[in-house]
Amino acid sequence: MSPLTLGVLYGVVTIVVMCSGMPIAFALGVVATGFMYFFMPESSLDTITQNVYEEIASITLLSIPLFILKGAAIGKSPAGKDLYSAIHAWLNKVPGGLGIANVFACALFAAMAGSSPATCSAIGSAGIPEMRRRGYSPGFAAGIIAAGGTLGILLPPSITMILYAVAAEQSLGRLFLAGIGPGVLLVLLFAGYAVYRARKEYRLAHAVYSAGGAKSAYLDDEHFTLAQKVEMLPRVLPFLILLIGVMVALYGGLATPSETAGLGALLALVLIAVVYRIYKPREIAPFLSSTIKESGMLLLIIGMSLLYSYVMSYLHISQSAAQWVVDLHLSKWLLLAVILGMVIVLGFFLPPVSIILMTAPIILPPLKAAGFDLIWFGIVMTVVMEMGLIHPPVGLNLFVIKNIAPDIALGDVIKGTIPFLALMFLAVLLLCMFPGIATLLPDLLMGAK
Template identity: 75%
Template sequence: MSVLGIGISYGVATLFAMFSGMPIAFALGAVAVVFMGIYMPAASLDTVTQNVYEEMSSITLLAIPLFILKGAAIGRSRAGQDLYTALHAWLHRVPGGLGVANVFACALFAAMAGSSPATCSAIGSAGIPEMRKRGYSGGFAAGIIAAGGTLGILLPPSITMILFAVAAEKSLGRLFLAGIGPALLLVSLFGGYAVFRFRKEYAAASAAYAQSGATSAILKHDDFTFAERFNVLPRVLPFVILLTGVMIALYGGYATPSETAGLGGLLALLLIAVIYSVWRPSDLAPILKSTIRESTMLMMIIGMSLLYSYVMSYLHISQSAAESVVAMNLPRWELLAAILVLVVILGFFLPPVSIILMTAPIILPPLRAANFDIIWFGVVMTIVMEMGLIHPPVGLNLFVIRNVAPDISLSEVIWGTLPFVLLMMAAVVVLCFVPQISTWLPDLVMGPDGR
């Protein structure tokens, strides 16, 4: 059979396995093993476990379970709620300050935990009820948390970026730095929209009060004394210091990503033990179970995805696909647009981890040939994949919000997140015209890439 025929059958078999309801890791592994048995030497089947092990033995991947431990320690303590409370106390005088506080809380928590679902759950469990109690509409409140949670895959220690760095064979530290500027751009856009939407809902409530006397909780104002503002800081500052210390250790070259992740995980456990008295075995058991469960799931997906990519490469599917794309002679920006549309479509069905590991062998060679900065593209691709976290049918953050706030209908959540999807699209356009937003910080800290 020709390479084209093998490639088509490989893709069809993959879709069939995934839509059968089989877990993603087993679907990818099963397809890879079947095609190894059909098209590769029989002896290759004897090396499946060896191939998977070798692909997963990267020292960079060791950082994943350690960062997950750090995120679980913070996410399953009261750190997220206290962080939210502190920001609300300091931003309550800003119009829509509660919404802005939730955006900032999501950003800071994402930077500490590196996980979108953990961010949505930790901040949403406190933030959504508080916003609803103060008159925010359900869709607006849910949209803020769901969109803010997506920052978990853009801000370091993003697990998604770790995998992209491995797949693209690029510096993880440089990629982490490249994500900070775009993350601040998204935080600004989300915060600006929160203020705009609050003013709109406030004006509607004021008009209703003027016409019928019907009052709304959104018209009421919170007030905090300086003493109350400073009283909330002692529990939050240690975690902010931990975040700062981890960043300095990583970007200052004092520790490798794996060492940084290990240090961050141990310090997070120490902090929750000291601040929240979470040190008993019964208290630590949920944290460790969550870490093991999520780490095992991710490492299984990574291992099988890399085996899947290895089979694609051996059968020349990825090389032929890349050559076909190059042969189309698309102008470089049309090539980028086509690839990003592909990523959006895949985001309808697949999580970011699978998208990166399955598409990297195909899309990176044409992008290099078109002279795109791969670090910059990794950031842009991550933002595009963020959209997949808040739009159906996969939309992982949507379902996390539904668990946190079951009284808000799924349709409300989806409509509430739509404006944030548009803001992410706008951020991608801005990054295309002003790539320095992403590249200036890594070039400043680590020097020019020499790309």
Template identity: 75%
Template sequence: MSVFGIGLSYGLATLFAMFAGMPIAFALGAVAVVFMAIYMPAASLDTVTQNVYEEMASITLLSIPLFILKGAAIGRSRAGQDLYSALHAWLHRVPGGLGVANVFACALFAAMAGSSPATCSAIGSAGIPEMRKRGYSGGFAAGIIAAGGTLGILLPPSITMILFAIAAEKSLGRLFLAGIGPGLLLVTLFGVYSVVRFRQEYARAKAVYEKEGTWSDILTKDDFTMAQRFSVLPRVIPFVLLLTGVMVALYGGLATPSETAGLGGILALVLIAIIYRVWSPADLAPIMKATLRESTMLMLIIGMSLLYSYVMSYLHISQSVAESIVAMHLPRWELLFAILLMVIVLGFFLPPVSIILMTAPIILPPLRAANFDIIWFGVVMTIVMEMGLIHPPVGLNIFVIRNVAPDIPLREVIWGTLPFVLLMMAAVLLLCFVPQISTGLPDLVMGPDLSR
């Protein structure tokens, strides 16, 4: 069979396995093993475990369970709710300050936890009821939290970016730095939209009250004394210092990513023990179980995805597809558009981890040939994959919000997230015209990337 036929059957077999309901890791592993048995030497089956082990034998991958531990420790304490309360106390005078506070809380929590679902759950469990109580519409409240949660895969430390750095063989520190500027851009866009949307809902509610006398809680104005503002800071500042310390250790050259992850995990456990008295075995058991469960699931997906990519490379599928794309001689921006469109379609069905590991061998060679900055592309691709977290049919963050706020209809949640999808598209366009938003900080801190 030709390489084209093998590649086509490989892709169709993968889709069949996934749509049959198999977990992603088992679907990828099963397809890879079947094609190894058919098209590769019989002895290759004896080396499946060895191949998976060798593909995963990366010291950078060691940081993933440690970052997950840090995220679980913070996510299963009251840190998220306290962070949200502190920001609300300080931003309540801003129009739509409650929504803006949730955006900033999501950004800070995402940077501390590195997980989108954890951010949605931790901030949403406190933020959504408060916004609903103050008259915010269900879709607006859900959209803010769902979109804010996506920042977990963009702002460092991001597990998604760790995997991209490994797949692209690029500096993890440089990639982390490259995500900060776009992350702040999205926070700004989300915050501005929250203010504009609040003004619209406020004006609508005020008009109804003046005409019909029907009161809406969105017309209520909160007020906090200076003493109340400062009283909420003691529980928040230590976690902000933890985030700052981890970033200084990583970018200051004081520790490797794995050492930084270990340091962050230990300090997070120490902080929740001191601040929230979470120190007994009964208190720590859920944190350790969540860390073990998520780490095992993620590492299994990574291992099977790497085996899947290995088989794809051995059978020359990825090389042939890459050569075919190059042979089309598409203008570089049309090439980028086609690749990002493919990522968007894959985001309908697959999580970011699988998209990166499955597509990297195919899309990176043509992008290099077109002289695209791979670090910059990694950030753009991450934002595009963020869209997949808040649009159906998969939309992981949408279903997290449904668990946090089951009283909000799914239709309202989806419509509430769509404006944020458009804002992400606008951010991607802006990055295409002004790539320095992403590349400027790593070039300033680490010097120009000579491997571009």
């Protein structure tokens, strides 16, 4: 059977098994094992355990459970609410300040937790009720949190970037640095839209009130004294110190990514013990339990995805697919557009982890041959996968928002995210036009490649 026929069969069987409702990790493992049984030497079945172990026995992947523990310690403590409250107090006089506060809170929390769902849950549980209490429309309130949460896979430390670094064999340090510029760009775009939308809703509320209608909470004047603002800072500063400390350790050459993850997890546990008096075993148990569950699930997906990719490579499916793409002789930018379009479609059904590990063997060789910087592409791909987190049918953040704000209709949540999808698309265009947004910082700090 030709590699092309095998590839089509491989893809069809994968889709059928996934549509059966089987968990992603098991679906990939079943498909890979089945094709090993029918199309590879019988002895290959004896190497399944060894292959999976060797793939996940990586010092880089070791950082994933440690970063998850760091995120769990912060996400399941009152840190998110305190962070949001402090930023809200300092920005409340800025037009659309409450929306901007939520964007900034999501960005800072994402940089500490490294998880999109954790960011949505921690900031959204405080931010959405507050925005609605202040008159913000439900869709706008939900959309800004859902979009802000996506920053968790772009701003370092990002678990998604760790996996891309492994799959693409690129420097994790350079990749983390490359995510900072685009992350700041998205924060500014989201904050700008928050100001525009808040002013629009304010004018509408004012017009309704002037015409004799009900007075919206938008028109209420909330005031924080300087003493109240300063009082909120001590609970936020330790976590900013944690963020800065981790970044200095990583980029100052004081620690490897795995050592930095361990340092971050340890510091996070120390800080919640000092700041929130959370140190008893029964209080820490939920953090450890959450870390074990999420790490186990993620590492199982990684192991099965890499086995799946190994089978693709052994059967020459990935090589043939990559060669087929090259043989199309597409222009450089058309090739990029086709590949990103494929990533968008996969984002309808799959999480970023699976997309990276399943597509890397196919898409990276043609992109490298076309002259694209794989660090830059990793950032662009991450932004595109961010879009997948907030568009249906499987946008994970949509369901996180629905869970923390069940009275907001799913349709309103989706409508609220559409402007942010457009802003992410704009960010991708800007990255293509000005690649230095991603590459300048790693080149300055680590030297040009």
